[in-house]
Amino acid sequence: MGQPVVHFEIIGADPQRLRSYYGSLFGWSFDTGGPVAESVSREGEYGYVAPAVNGNATAIPGGVGGGYGHQPHVVFYVGVPDVAAALREAERLGGTRTMGPEQVPGGALVVAHFTDPEGNLIGLAGPA
Template sequence: MGQPVVHFEVIGKDPEKLRSYYGELFGWTFDTNSPVSEAVSEAGNYGFVSQSTTSDGVGIPGGVGGGQDYEGYSLFYVGVPNVEAALQKAESLGGTRQMGPSSNPKAGLVIGHFTDPEGHLIGVAGPE
């Protein structure tokens, strides 16, 4: 099997409004107490979707965050063993690095963003 999608996120300038919207639309609730990289969202303004998987494990964890100084986007993250290596490979295949690696020591996680040759934003995430 290839590397799995491990996380999704929606980032915008008014994360509280976005969380309200997606909560109303999909019945999601959010936990805003966990740390995230400042490259992704303002501290305390990122909400991980609570109970994002069903009891049988179907579903992908995700979050909604951002802040006034963050451009809006939505993306998915693919789990990789080494974020820097994945970003270098993406570049060698015609992609463009957008961010990272960016470390979140409190979560033991490193993330990066790149665009594919057609400009689609993709995330990669791996251990610190």
């Protein structure tokens, strides 16, 4: 396999409601204390989902957030060594940049979004 999926997000205008919904539905718990890029979610509104271990499989970590002004969407992030280079390649191949690259405040992580030629939203994540 090439680059792996490393993170997912569920974003909406009412992140507290979404966290309550997915917490009840799937038994997820959330940590809202971590930093997040403002274009991804409002500060304090993003809840990281800790990856659970089920037998020998480890789940992909994720987050549920957003807030006023954030359009509802679901996105998965592919881990890449150079987010800017991967974003340029996505555009060269027919994708469209929609966000970033943007460094997570106080962190060593860079994120970006693009849409593929069919309009599907995809995220990229990698080191700063």
